[in-house]
Amino acid sequence: xxxxxxxxxxxxxxxxxxxxxxxxxxxxxxxxxxxxxxxxxxxxxxxxxxxxxxxxxxxxxxxxxxxxxxxxxxxxxxxxxxxxxxxxxxxxxxxxxxxxxxxxxxxxxxxxxxxxxxxxxxxxxxxxxxxxxxxxxxxxxxxxxxxxxxxxxxxxxxxxxxxxxxxxxxxxxxxxxxxxxxxxxxxxxxxxxxxxxxxxxxxxxxxxxxxxxxxxxxxxxxxxxxxxxxxxxxxxxxxxxxxxxxxxxxxxxxxxxxxxxxxxxxxxxxxxxxxxxxxxxxxxxxxxxxxxxxxxxxxx
Amino acid sequence: xxxxxxxxxxxxxxxxxxxxxxxxxxxxxxxxxxxxxxxxxxxxxxxxxxxxxxxxxxxxxxxxxxxxxxxxxxxxxxxxxxxxxxxxxxxxxxxxxxxxxxxxxxxxxxxxxxxxxxxxxxxxxxxxxxxxxxxxxxxxxxxxxxxxxxxxxxxxxxxxxxxxxxxxxxxxxxxxxxxxxxxxxxxxxxxxxxxxxxxxxxxxxxxxxxxxxxxxxxxxxxxxxxxxxxxxxxxxxxxxxxxxxxxxxxxxxxxxxxxxxxxxxxxxxxxxxxxxxxxxxxxxxxxxxxxxxxxxxxxxxxxxxxxxxxxxxxxxxxx
Numbered sequence: 001x002x003x004x005x006x007x008x009x010x011x012x013x014x015x016x017x018x019x020x021x022x023x024x025x026x027x028x029x030x031x032x033x034x035x036x037x038x039x040x041x042x043x044x045x046x047x048x049x050x051x052x053x054x055x056x057x058x059x060x061x062x063x064x065x066x067x068x069x070x071x072x073x074x075x076x077x078x079x080x081x082x083x084x085x086x087x088x089x090x091x092x093x094x095x096x097x098x099x100x101x102x103x104x105x106x107x108x109x110x111x112x113x114x115x116x117x118x119x120x121x122x123x124x125x126x127x128x129x130x131x132x133x134x135x136x137x138x139x140x141x142x143x144x145x146x147x148x149x150x151x152x153x154x155x156x157x158x159x160x161x162x163x164x165x166x167x168x169x170x171x172x173x174x175x176x177x178x179x180x181x182x183x184x185x186x187x188x189x190x191x192x193x194x195x196x197x198x199x200x201x202x203x204x205x206x207x208x209x210x211x212x213x214x215x216x217x218x219x220x221x222x223x224x225x226x227x228x229x230x231x232x233x234x235x236x237x238x239x240x241x242x243x244x245x246x247x248x249x250x251x252x253x254x255x256x257x258x259x260x261x262x263x264x265x266x267x268x269x270x271x272x273x274x275x276x277x278x279x280x281x282x283x284x285x286x287x288x289x290x291x292x293x294x295x296x297x298x299x300x
Numbered sequence: 301x302x303x304x305x306x307x308x309x310x311x312x313x314x315x316x317x318x319x320x321x322x323x324x325x326x327x328x329x330x331x332x333x334x335x336x337x338x339x340x341x342x343x344x345x346x347x348x349x350x351x352x353x354x355x356x357x358x359x360x361x362x363x364x365x366x367x368x369x370x371x372x373x374x375x376x377x378x379x380x381x382x383x384x385x386x387x388x389x390x391x392x393x394x395x396x397x398x399x400x401x402x403x404x405x406x407x408x409x410x411x412x413x414x415x416x417x418x419x420x421x422x423x424x425x426x427x428x429x430x431x432x433x434x435x436x437x438x439x440x441x442x443x444x445x446x447x448x449x450x451x452x453x454x455x456x457x458x459x460x461x462x463x464x465x466x467x468x469x470x471x472x473x474x475x476x477x478x479x480x481x482x483x484x485x486x487x488x489x490x491x492x493x494x495x496x497x498x499x500x501x502x503x504x505x506x507x508x509x510x511x512x513x514x515x516x517x518x519x520x521x522x523x524x525x526x527x528x529x530x531x532x533x534x535x536x537x538x539x540x541x542x543x544x545x546x547x548x549x550x551x552x553x554x555x556x557x558x559x560x561x562x563x564x565x566x567x568x569x570x571x572x573x574x575x576x577x578x579x580x581x582x583x584x585x586x587x588x589x590x591x592x593x594x595x596x597x598x599x600x601x602x603x604x605x606x607x608x609x610x611x612x613x614x615x616x617x618x619x
Contacts, residue, residue: 018522028438039491040457043468121605128601130552137334146346238461241554263467276464287459294616
């Protein structure tokens with residue numbers, strides 16, 4: 001090995017004393033992967049086990065294996081089906097809303113504007129805020145008697161959050177307010193990446209505005225829009241905080257809230273683990289699609 | 301971008317500018333509303349019709365930090381005169397401050413919850429960014445077996461719905477006594493953020509030319525020295541941006557905090573809505589707590605404005 005003298009010479013130290021690249025790679029990568037396995041994979045395996053039992057975290061009763069009973073029960077439960085349908089409808093309404101508002105805003109902003117940077121940053125503010133706190137202050141805004149929304153729009157005492165027909169839309173409106181800026185941000189990036197010479201060529205050919213939009217702008221922005229939509233779909237599907245804090249209306253109950261109530265209010269640990277697994281598989285499927293498009297975007 | 305030179309084009313542009321300003325104002329109005337509520341006297345917070353113009357007061361913030369009780373008898377004028385200005389504000393509202401045996405003002409739970417949020421968010425951010433940076437360097441510079449699969453695995457842990465993960469975590473934490481502890485939430489937020497940090501930092505490190513390190517290696521640096529003295533300073537902006545993103549995520553997190561903490565380690569997000577009970581509630585105090593809680597994020601959003609796109613797309617899309 002090395003003598004004391006050579007350690008003082010950086011050149012020979014590099015050759016003999018420093019960690020090899022393989023060691024560095026292992027030391028740099030393995031702890032994170034191990035950490036994630038311990039705190040994400042292991043707990044999930046743990047709950048996979050529970051999903052086949054009648055375990056209740058609130059009692060010390062004997063735990064029995066019940067096979068696929070929990071899965072069958074969960075899938076046969078009309079309340080769970082209702083929350084699944086509600087969630088699906090919520091995802092459609094809120095992601096469509098975000099897409100329309102966000103892309104519209106991006107088209108408006110995609111031109112030389114005074115204070116453009118400041119305006120975009122201000123528009124970005126809602127999505128950075130804590131969803132639960134946003135839900136809370138929208139509750140004040142939606143209040144039927146002293147809420148500003150009914151007064152500003154000249155509506156009477158519309159009970160946005162307790163009306164079975166409105167509650168879900170009220171939550172979706174808040175979600176659209178929060179997340180349209182995200183779609184706008186990504187759309188703006190897509191729009192600014194469209195090569196200018198294409199527009200010049202189109203104007204030389206005297207192409208109409210609509211033609212230019214549908215034949216040049218939209219196809220070139222589509223890949224990034226798709227990323228925005230898939231990401232928001234995934235997040236909307238998982239929505240918990242905003243809906244949970246805003247309304248207790250059963251007609252607006254989302255699947256995550258149902259899961260929370262099953263697991264931590266009714267303490268049905270076994271069935272809720274089964275439901276958690278069903279949700280998990282759905283989310284992983286969307287994630288898979290999302291990552292595929294992310295990697296595609298990276299390659300461009 | 302269309303070349304705007306025609307008269308119609310210029311008009312269109314003016315309309316667009318007006319529209320942008322109107323939309324921005326609409327977007328900011330909910331934030332304005334909660335902020336203004338935080339400065340309203342109690343009676344105006346829930347007045348019908350809502351009050352838009354009023355004389356701002358900071359009473360809600362005094363009330364936010366203190367424990368109070370309703371005054372049953374009118375306050376003694378001598379006591380009122382002797383009280384400091386902030387106590388007068390509370391007395392004016394028909395309440396008195398609670399005091400402990402030694403006559404010290406008793407604080408509300410808010411400062412504790414705020415401090416919990418700060419401790420947990422800062423510590424988990426430091427851990428997640430440190431781990432994330434070295435892992436990203438490993439993935440960026442060395443050949444890792446099954447790299448694409450590992451990176452997908454790392455990202456997918458971030459995508460899991462919090463309630464799904466919280467069920468087993470709650471049971472595990474209960475078994476080892478980590479429920480309602482700072483360390484429990486710090487570990488969980490680190491795990492949640494490290495995946496994000498890896499993805500974002502990998503993008504930043506990929507952009508640093510390998511030649512910089514190779515030159516340093518030729519000059520006799522070890523790989524580690526090259527990493528610390530060349531790569532880290534070059535990645536400083538990226539590290540800062542990643543840290544701010546991780547901080548905001550941990551600061552805003554609700555589901556894990558709701559399930560895995562209830563008092564000692566409870567953070568502000570589950571605490572703030574828990575003040576809204578049934579019956580009469582003081583919306584000015586809730587608004588004051590909300591504004592104070594949202595303020596750091598608002599400041600960070602401005603500092604981060606040039607990196608928002610990158611952070612939001614997990615480093616996939618750069619400007």
